[in-house]
Structures are given as C-alpha cells and as structure tokens.
Amino acid sequence: MRTLFKFHGGVHPPTNKAQSTRTPIAIAPLPGKLVIPFHQHVGNIAKPLVKAGDRVLKGQLIGMPGDGLSSAIHASTSGTIAAIGMEVVAHASGLPDLCATLIPDGKEEWIPRLGMDYRTAKGSDVRLALRLAGVVGLGGAVFPSDMKLRAGKHKIKSLVLNGAECEPYITCDDLLMRERAMEIVRGAEIMRFALDAEEVLIGIEDNKPEAIEAMRLAAAASDDKMEVVAVPTLYPGGGAKQLIRVLTGIEVAAGVRSTEKGVQCFNVATALSIYRAIQFGEPLISRIVTVTGNVSNAQNFEALIGTPVDELVALAGLLPDTNHYIMGGPMMGVPLPEAHVSVVKATNCIIAASDELFPVPPPAMPCIRCTRCAEACPAELQPQDLYWFARGKEFGKAQEYSLFDCIECGACSYVCPSHIPLVQYFRFAKSEIWARESDKKAADEARERHEYRQYRIEREKQEKADKLAAKEKAALDAAQAVKPVQPPVMAVNPDADPADSMQLKIQQAIDHAKQQAAAVQPKNTGNLTLQQQAEIAEIEISRARLRERAKSEVEPPNGHDKN
Amino acid sequence: MLGALLVMAAIAIALGAVLGFAAIKFRVEGNPLVDKIDSILPQTQCGQCGYPGCKPYATAIAAGEADINKCPPGGEEGIQKLADLLGVEFKPFGGETVPKPKSVAFIDENTCIGCTLCIQACPVDAIAGAAKQMHTIIAAECTGCELCVAPCPVDCISMVAIEEKITNWKWKYPVYALTPSAINTVR
Numbered sequence: 249m250r251t252l253f254k255f256h257g258g259v260h261p262p263t264n265k266a267q268s269t270r271t272p273i274a275i276a277p278l279p280g281k282l283v284i285p286f287h288q289h290v291g292n293i294a295k296p297l298v299k300a301g302d303r304v305l306k307g308q309l310i311g312m313p314g315d316g317l318s319s320a321i322h323a324s325t326s327g328t329i330a331a332i333g334m335e336v337v338a339h340a341s342g343l344p345d346l347c348a349t350l351i352p353d354g355k356e357e358w359i360p361r362l363g364m365d366y367r368t369a370k371g372s373d374v375r376l377a378l379r380l381a382g383v384v385g386l387g388g389a390v391f392p393s394d395m396k397l398r399a400g401k402h403k404i405k406s407l408v409l410n411g412a413e414c415e416p417y418i419t420c421d422d423l424l425m426r427e428r429a430m431e432i433v434r435g436a437e438i439m440r441f442a443l444d445a446e447e448v449l450i451g452i453e454d455n456k457p458e459a460i461e462a463m464r465l466a467a468a469a470s471d472d473k474m475e476v477v478a479v480p481t482l483y484p485g486g487g488a489k490q491l492i493r494v495l496t497g498i499e500v501a502a503g504v505r506s507t508e509k510g511v512q513c514f515n516v517a518t519a520l521s522i523y524r525a526i527q528f529g530e531p532l533i534s535r536i537v538t539v540t541g542n543v544s545n546a547q548n549f550e551a552l553i554g555t556p557v558d559e560l561v562a563l564a565g566l567l568p569d570t571n572h573y574i575m576g577g578p579m580m581g582v583p584l585p586e587a588h589v590s591v592v593k594a595t596n597c598i599i600a601a602s603d604e605l606f607p608v609p610p611p612a613m614p615c616i617r618c619t620r621c622a623e624a625c626p627a628e629l630q631p632q633d634l635y636w637f638a639r640g641k642e643f644g645k646a647q648e649y650s651l652f653d654c655i656e657c658g659a660c661s662y663v664c665p666s667h668i669p670l671v672q673y674f675r676f677a678k679s680e681i682w683a684r685e686s687d688k689k690a691a692d693e694a695r696e697r698h699e700y701r702q703y704r705i706e707r708e709k710q711e712k713a714d715k716l717a718a719k720e721k722a723a724l725d726a727a728q729a730v731k732p733v734q735p736p737v738m739a740v741n742p743d744a745d746p747a748d749s750m751q752l753k754i755q756q757a758i759d760h761a762k763q764q765a766a767a768v769q770p771k772n773t774g775n776l777t778l779q780q781q782a783e784i785a786e787i788e789i790s791r792a793r794l795r796e797r798a799k800s801e802v803e804p805p806n807g808h809d810k811n
Numbered sequence: 812m813l814g815a816l817l818v819m820a821a822i823a824i825a826l827g828a829v830l831g832f833a834a835i836k837f838r839v840e841g842n843p844l845v846d847k848i849d850s851i852l853p854q855t856q857c858g859q860c861g862y863p864g865c866k867p868y869a870t871a872i873a874a875g876e877a878d879i880n881k882c883p884p885g886g887e888e889g890i891q892k893l894a895d896l897l898g899v900e901f902k903p904f905g906g907e908t909v910p911k912p913k914s915v916a917f918i919d920e921n922t923c924i925g926c927t928l929c930i931q932a933c934p935v936d937a938i939a940g941a942a943k944q945m946h947t948i949i950a951a952e953c954t955g956c957e958l959c960v961a962p963c964p965v966d967c968i969s970m971v972a973i974e975e976k977i978t979n980w981k982w983k984y985p986v987y988a989l990t991p992s993a994i995n996t997v998r
Contacts (some may be wrong), residue, residue, distance in 0.1 A: 708816070
C-alpha cells in the first residue's frame, strides 16, 4: 500500500454526484446546429480554414493552430458551414468570439482517418499529430497536450493521471473511467512512452469505487508500471498540485513547474483523447459533459463540441424554474451568459441552477479575520490578507502575498462566515494585474519607439546638414574649376599629418583667399595668345625705351635694341 | 602629539582619496529619478501635460517645475503612483483635465489623400504610408495621443475607443445587488 500525503486545508462540500451516475453515458443526438469557437484552448486563437458555404466532413480541420501555444479546431460532424462570425461563447465575460456555425447534414461522414504507431514514430511527429488533432487538457484548463508531452530537460519519474474529480456535481470523469478504462490506460501508455516516465500513478478519489475497480482491472492488463491509487475525498484534491502532493509527497513551489520535480499530470479524459487521436487519427470533436442540477434526469452525455447548451439540458429534462446555467462545478464554475452558448472543450459540466438549488448568497458582511479561509486554503495562502489588498486595489502587495498561487478553488469563499465572495476579489485582482502588466509592456514599447523616432529625426537632420555642406562645397569647387586662374596649389607642409584637418582647412582658406584676389585681376591680362603677348612685350620695350630716352638724351637711341 | 596628527591627517587623506575615486568610478549618469518617474508615465507622448513628451515632463517633475496631476492618460492611479514615489500629497486633476477611455486612432481610408502630415505628427511611428499613398494606423502601436487628428487636412482621422474583447476582458470588482430576499435571510 502506497503511503499517501496530505495537502494543506481543503473542505468537504456536499458532493451531489449520485444524481448523474445512475445511468451510463448517453450519446447526445445531432443538434440542429453547432457553433464551434476558434478559441477553445489556452494560447493563441486558431485561424479559420473554411468560409461560409463550404461543405465539411466530420473531423475536418477547420481551424489551423496559431503560432506558438495553440491548438486545432475541427468540424464536429459533416455538414455545411453557415457562417464564420462573432457569437457569444461559454465565457464568464459574455462577450462574443470568432465561431464557425455548422449546419449538420446528418450523414456523419468522416474524413479519412489514419492512426500511427507511437512506438516507432518520432516524438515530434506524435506531438504534431496531437496538436493537429486539437487535443487539449479536458480537466478544465484546456492546455494544449502536445506542449506537456515534450520531454524537456528534466527527467520525468512519475506520470500522474488525474481522475480525482473533486468538484461537486461533476461525474464525467467518473463515468468515463467506469466505461472506457481500457482506452484511458492505452492513452496513459502513449503518454508514458512519450515522456519516458518510470511509473504511472492514477489518482482517484475514494468516493468513486466503481471507477477505481474498473481502472484497476484495466491497469493490470497493461505492460507498463501502472498503479491506481484511491485518494481521500477532500476538495480540492483534484487540483494538479494537490494531487501530486497527495500521491508523491512532492510540493510544487510557486513558479515551479511540476516537470522540474519529475512529475507530469494529465486528466483521464485527456488520456483517452490522446489514445483516440494517435491510434485512430480521430481529432477531439466530442467530450463527456455532465448535465445536472435542476433537471429531472441528471446524466452524462457524449456531446459534440459546439452543441448548444440549451439543447443538451433539454435532453436531461430541464425543470421550468431554472434561471441560469453554470459551466463547471458550483465551486469553480462560471455562470453562462446565455443558454444557447455552445459546449466547448472545457465544458465538463452544465449545472442548471434555480433559486432553490443555489439560493442568492446573503450580502457579504465585514471580514472578522477569523482566518478560517487560511485554514481551508490548499495553496497555503492568507486569503484574508489577499482580500484586503484586492479590495484596496493594492495589487503590488497582493502579488507579494503570492496571489498568483491561488488556484481559485473557492474553498475560502465556501468557509467564510461573512459570505465574502473572496474568489471574485482574487479574480478581479489577477485580471487587473495582468492588464497593468500588458499596459506596462505597451508603454515600454511606446517609449522605445518614441526614443528611436527622436534619434532618427536627429540623425536625418544631421544627414541633411552634411549633405547640404557637401553640395555647397561641390558647387564651389566646380565654380573654381572653370575660373581662368591656375588651379589652387595644395601647398600643404609635407611634414604635417595629412589627417590634420586643421592645417588643411587653413591652407584651403589661404588658397581660397588667393584665388579670390586673383579673380579680381583685370580681365584683359589673362588668357592671352602668343601674338598678343609678343605685342605687349614689344609695347613694353618701346615704353621702356621712351623712358630711357627721357632719362638721358646722351645715349644713342638704338643702344637697347639687342635686349 | 605630532605623530598622532600626522596619522590622522594620513588617514583623512587616504579616505578622501577613496571617496574621490568612488565618486568618479561609480558616478551615476543622468538623474535616476527622471527614469523612475518616466517609467510611471504612460508613454503616450501626447503632450497634454504641456511638455513635448513623457521624458521632458518627467524631467520637469524631477526638477520640481511641474505638478504631478498633468497627465490625463495616466489617470488618477498614475498621480497616486507619482505621489507615492515623490512622497508628496495626491493631487486630483484640475478643472477640464479628465482622463478619457483608452482609444486608438482610425484613418478613414476613403478620405485619406496621402499627405503624410499625420505620419510626421505621430510620436511613436504608428502610421504606415507614404506620400500620395493611403495611410493606415498600426493599431497595436498606437498610444491614442490624438496628435495626428489635428494636422489632417481632410479630417479623416477619428479616435475609436478600444472595445472590450475576450482577450482583454477583466473580471469586475465584486458588487452584489441587495435584494429584499437576501436581506431577509440575514435577519
């Protein structure tokens, strides 16, 4: 028997699971239309590959994974794309997102499917196949699974399969383990192979004896070292960090990935979709959804991604006093903005809520600092302090108190005697901090761009000035070249450094002055022909002679003729 | 007596030399306070503060020449941060200066004549285009400073508030309606 560990805190909310486990998983019939969002995973939105009017086959890729962290989106059945546009999606914001509306033709015509042998295929090919099959974590986080199967630089010792399903009302993993244990185990084998893990630990809360039994049988049939461990029922024992703690005793500290400690954790439903994707080439186009709450026949359905929630709850016998729907469980779930939003990969449960089932919480009273929230917190935080900081919008302080370790499990809100909606405060603070961080990043980029622009303007100014100076100089040189005087003599002192621009400049200035002086000479003294020069010489001689004669009348007039 | 004086003098000279050396060696370039202030400012470079950009405003604040409440894009939170940094009292926006919702410029491409005046006005090079070619705003780079709006000779630039999408949606501050039934439960 394996020694189990305990995580801090935890609560025991009423499980309410029995209602939806009475009947096996039912296949939901084809709905009238499917609305398939292109962003159902963590990371970047998938790029639409189809347009309105296209006919698509079941399993056809209609959304190409975006860059980096992203996943693919597929047509859940064969039919015609009626529209690509903005539709309200299953998101707490109630805002629209890009979706494909698919009108099924009822033929359920598949694309050609091709499985692969993961044992012989390259690891990168297996991961690419999973990425293109749109396999994401089905426990609720919808993190692309191919990214988690990267071996990385840390040796993975244990692969943890999360079948704890601690959240009240939800039974989709329970039923899946009961009915499709062998496929889950096959999926676990693929993951263990890809990660080269030593052992597989399947953690299931002990309130699911049938699932434990089924999984034990299936695990025994596997060649891999696989152990099904019944863990005590304690909310939130299905949190990845909490389950890892219970099974292995390893504490995954803040900001540390579990892989660094040699553990990787997957949901059981994810294991099954990995198996379907690799073995049969089937993309993730359906999932098990628990429909429970204010319905007459709470049940699990295998629903196509994109099935409208109202059509699904109608199958379970919706009771008339339902006033809203919750996606997920009562602890962590989010209210759906509208009843006609569609089932997405993250939709593990739909709870029809009525005032009787979920009465409006009494107004929040002041915090009395009883610290029951701190006792219940599985992340060992101080929710009462975090509440104070979030309320006062002291986000820096909240971060100092490890706000981002909060898994939003709702245990603190559950125990709070003042009914303070603590998780709402923490979600508010987290999204404010994220918004501020992205603003900060944008501001830094704007600063950089502005500084570069100023540098560029300065540089351009300089370049312009240099160009102008060069142009002026060239014009001057050209003007000098056509002048009649001798070219400027660069009588630079040969001993001086040629790079000595000062010397050069002085010399140039002197030359320039000389040239200017030369330029003002009478125009008729330059550019003379030889004949003109001879004439001038003759005239000069005769002038000299006349001057001589005027000096002395004594000498004979021809005395200077030889000269 | 003289020996002691000499020793003390020698120590003083030695320490003085160390301090002098340190002052040169570890000299901080520029005013670090300006950078700290500048990092709080939103970098819209809009000039609404009366200075030609965020850095000049930061310099003026650091020099004690400017008030801390001259930056509408920074919002009251920006003023609060500046007040905390500088150890002064929070000062609300005066009179007309009111922070507007964040927006980006939008060029009506049917009207744009390609004059490049907006490109010259944009402080962060967020407008793509060339002479006699249509211009367009690179929305991701636009700080919403509105400096391009005025120079446009054909008034084809308008400011569009950034709409809320799933990617930038934020959880709201918890508020709960007080219904009569809820109050009765408490009683």
